[in-house]
Amino acid sequence: MTAFPYTIHATDGAARCGTLSTSHGDIQTPAFMPVGTAATVKALYMDQVKATGADIILGNTYHLMLRPGAERVKRLGGLHKFSTWQGPMLTDSGGFQVWSLSKLRKMTEEGVKFRSHIDGSEHNLTPERSIEIQSDLLGADISMQLDECTPFGCSEEEARASMELSLRWGARSKQAFGTRDTQALFGIVQGSVFENLRRESAERSIETGYDGYAIGGLAVGEGFEVMCEVLDYTTPHLPTARPRYLMGVGKPIDLVESVARGVDMFDCVLPTRSGRHGQAWSDWGPINIKRAEFVDDDSPLMPELNCPASRDYSKAYLNHLFRSGEYLSAMLLSWHNIAYFQDLTRRMREAIKAGEFAAFRKQFNERWQEGQAQRSGN
RNA sequence: GGAGGGGUGGUCGAGUGGUUAAAGGCACCAGACUGUAAAUCUGGCCGCGAGAGCGUACGUUGGUUCGAAUCCAACCCCCUCCA
Numbered sequence: 455m456t457a458f459p460y461t462i463h464a465t466d467g468a469a470r471c472g473t474l475s476t477s478h479g480d481i482q483t484p485a486f487m488p489v490g491t492a493a494t495v496k497a498l499y500m501d502q503v504k505a506t507g508a509d510i511i512l513g514n515t516y517h518l519m520l521r522p523g524a525e526r527v528k529r530l531g532g533l534h535k536f537s538t539w540q541g542p543m544l545t546d547s548g549g550f551q552v553w554s555l556s557k558l559r560k561m562t563e564e565g566v567k568f569r570s571h572i573d574g575s576e577h578n579l580t581p582e583r584s585i586e587i588q589s590d591l592l593g594a595d596i597s598m599q600l601d602e603c604t605p606f607g608c609s610e611e612e613a614r615a616s617m618e619l620s621l622r623w624g625a626r627s628k629q630a631f632g633t634r635d636t637q638a639l640f641g642i643v644q645g646s647v648f649e650n651l652r653r654e655s656a657e658r659s660i661e662t663g664y665d666g667y668a669i670g671g672l673a674v675g676e677g678f679e680v681m682c683e684v685l686d687y688t689t690p691h692l693p694t695a696r697p698r699y700l701m702g703v704g705k706p707i708d709l710v711e712s713v714a715r716g717v718d719m720f721d722c723v724l725p726t727r728s729g730r731h732g733q734a735w736s737d738w739g740p741i742n743i744k745r746a747e748f749v750d751d752d753s754p755l756m757p758e759l760n761c762p763a764s765r766d767y768s769k770a771y772l773n774h775l776f777r778s779g780e781y782l783s784a785m786l787l788s789w790h791n792i793a794y795f796q797d798l799t800r801r802m803r804e805a806i807k808a809g810e811f812a813a814f815r816k817q818f819n820e821r822w823q824e825g826q827a828q829r830s831g832n
Numbered sequence: 833g834g835a836g837g838g839g840u841g842g843u844c845g846a847g848u849g850g851u852u853a854a855a856g857g858c859a860c861c862a863g864a865c866u867g868u869a870a871a872u873c874u875g876g877c878c879g880c881g882a883g884a885g886c887g888u889a890c891g892u893u894g895g896u897u898c899g900a901a902u903c904c905a906a907c908c909c910c911c912u913c914c915a
Contacts, residue, residue: 517869553867554869558869601867701867702866703866721867723867
């Protein structure tokens with residue numbers, strides 16, 4: 455008996471619409487999870503995040519273990535209370551930092567030794583410690599197995615070795631996690647861009663048995679087409695009854711095309727990071743709000759969106775804020791972006807329920823390409 | 833009236849004979865960002881040209897020199913102090 459029931463309400467092709475029930479609330483899928491690395495979705499209040507329609511957010515083992523420290527978060531009542539986010543919370547295991555901080559870490563069979571990017575101090579992260587931090591100390595609803603995010607461009611041999619390590623770390627993570635009533639553990643499928651490896655990783659992860667299955671090691675440089683191909687031959691090997699989570703993805707088009715291939719959950723820093731960097735997302739792609747064309751543009755980003763940032767502020771004002779280096783620029787653009795991503799998943803859920811996902815996907819692709827053509831024409 | 837300092841590309845500001853179409857910052861024009869070492873990074877930024885290159889440029893005019901933003905003279909303007 456798994457901790458979290460996953461009910462699928464409708465399917466349309468490979469696309470699925472469902473509800474994952476946790477003790478902190480339900481998650482409607484397809485779901486986009488805003489990233490709250492350091493116990494904050496950067497530049498947003500938790501109330502705002504909630505109001506955009508986000509059901510669940512992320513936290514990060516690596517960052518929180520360094521600061522303020524996992525034991526301290528535990529003493530302060532756990533990550534939910536600490537951050538005031540009362541909905542479901544998923545934590546990443548630190549596996550992504552194995553990749554992104556590759557210069558600051560040393561890998562062994564036992565685990566990863568990191569040098570803190572903050573003060574250079576040394577920290578050990580093993581599968582067991584990662585689970586202890588995520589599940590026991592932070593109190594995540596969904597914990598991720600420790601894995602290695604395999605770098606893109608490696609040989610099949612290297613990809614296999616990396617995958618095998620992740621599988622062993624997964625089994626140890628599962629062992630450490632045990633069985634829990636109100637918390638879940640997700641495994642992570644690796645295998646880079648090799649079909650046989652992806653399948654084997656999926657099959658062996660299923661043998662270990664998880665509450666959900668993530669696809670890792672994508673959007674690390676392989677490109678959109680290759681990512682779609684990998685999904686084409688990976689999701690069919692994942693259990694239909696459990697949620698599939700594509701880690702770290704992505705742009706709106708990536709979300710739509712991944713849902714079309716059977717993915718249920720996403721997380722990405724893009725809406726908040728690019729929001730801080732002056733970019734607003736839409737069906738037509740990114741809008742660089744700092745562009746000169748907006749200095750006199752009195753229209754809002756998306757009046758149809760039920761989000762003040764998208765609806766009540768003119769592009770001219772957002773342009774002014776960004777150019778002036780005002781904090782509010784990052785806040786409003788992040789707010790809009792999160793709201794837009796939530797609205798996108800909502801539209802996908804409704805399209806799947808209505809059996810109209812194919813039409814939605816077609817229209818979305820047309821808009822996206824239209825936007826691309828327009829930008830390259832500039 | 834006297835003494836001193838200064839005028840450099842949109843702007844602030846280096847540069848005091850050639851390697852200077854002229855550092856750097858800002859502004860401006862664009863681009864990137866995908867399980868967050870990122871409120872960050874990259875490119876462009878006198879004109880024409882795809883380019884080699886050509887033209888123009890350091891207050892103005894003239895001079896010295898093979899060569900001047902840099903040296904000299906006169907003029908114009910600005911600032912500080914003293915009367």
